Amino acid sequence: MSFLKIQDIHHTYFSNQTAATALADISLDIEKGEFVSFLGPSGCGKTTLLSIIAGLFPPTSGKILLENKPLKANSDLSIGYMLQQDYLFPWKTIEENILLGLKLIKKDEGLERIKTLKLLSDVGLGDTGKLYPRELSGGMRQRAALARTLAVDPKILLLDEPFSALDYQTKLKLEDLVFETLKSFGKTAVLVTHDIGEAIAMSDRIFLFSANPGSVHKTFMVPDELRELTPFHARNHPQYPMLFQTIWKELESLEY
């Protein structure tokens, strides 16, 4: 039985004048501990699918099962979501930001608190707890956002282009950090990206999406040699450009 099962998801956005189908006929399974990517040009419904998995809104039709049970608006916090930008609350200190999820379920005291602050040092922000987000660089803020997401110990992490707003060097470093952190906690993760290289470097499996309506066009397995490497080293492996070329051609063919 798969860890996360996505069954026949269709989604249409309705407005007064239009009914825009963003997703059609999406079915896929993700295994426990797996790192998968949704790759595709912007507007092909990746964020929509991620939001549906996170329970932010229900799909027009279809089902999502986590460990064989339907998700009820993420009420047990089994899903962690990381957005494109950090969206740390500027009026809270880093520490308060990280503890936000636990505060909402009134577990931000005692052991949980200590564990969470430890998480802060895991992402290399050990001594920034008392600072405000504006005092941190973009990369540090995104790391704090990662710690905030991990603090409630979700079973699966959804990452919606979390590196796209960063400069290249920061992005490469953060890819490694996220990769290693998630591996060390044994988390299952879904990464949304429009960057082929990032998808190859980070994931075990890549779902290539096509647009209008958004659907899974093709699935690529990342070779074992690359999967074992950190994203930075994977980018320098001889297998990397080969897979890149294959996916590139496939993407080209989508554009007619």
Next chain:
Amino acid sequence: MNIEQLHNQYKTSLKKENRLIRFYQILIFIVFFSSWELLSRKELIDPLIFSSPTKVWHLFIQKLGDGTLLSHSGVTLFETVLGFIIGTLLGTILASLLWWSPRLSKILDPYLVILNAMPKVALGPIIIVAFGPGFPSIISMGAIISIIITTIVVYTAFREVDPNYLKVLQTFGATRTQAFREAILPASFPTIISTLKVNVGLSWVGVIVGEFLVSAKGLGYLIIYGFQVFNFTLVMLALMIIAVFATIMYQLVELLERKLIKD
């Protein structure tokens, strides 16, 4: 290069500029009051109508001595502060209700527009009939004048909070109450504070007009009374005191702003 020297030069030029500005500010003050005094003494302006700074000052000392000034100012200040707080609070609460229920906000939208366009002081006589000619009416005047505009401005701020903050909270399974407390309210603090500044002025208008109408106590009463017995020195004195208190209140709000808003 001598950075330190340049920095010092820069600092001195800043100080110089500030001193110059302060100088002109004081100059305007002195010119205003001394020409008022002079014109009044030479009877270039009618001293009966425009009084003069010395007369106002003497009256001030006299009224301070017999305690009447203190009691009248106290009454007005009390009414204004209360009207200001009630108006801001009710306006913010109303805005929260509108945020809570988008449907309610759509239903009430045209009524808010009408109430906002309406000159609130025109309601004065009705308020006085309803609450009686005393404190409650005047405080209501001070409050009612700022409620609707506070509601509209604060509600707009609530709605303009970046939806991504709400998304973050939603992914943590936050309830609507939690979303309000953690994101909507703190993100709107700067707007709420800026409406406070506007409301200080509005409450003074409401209260003074209320006192005009009730005509029993307070600085507004002194103005109306002074006008009726043709004692314009009294009118001027009341105006001066209002100016001082209103400024102090505004400064306090600014202090609060600096305390509350860290970034």
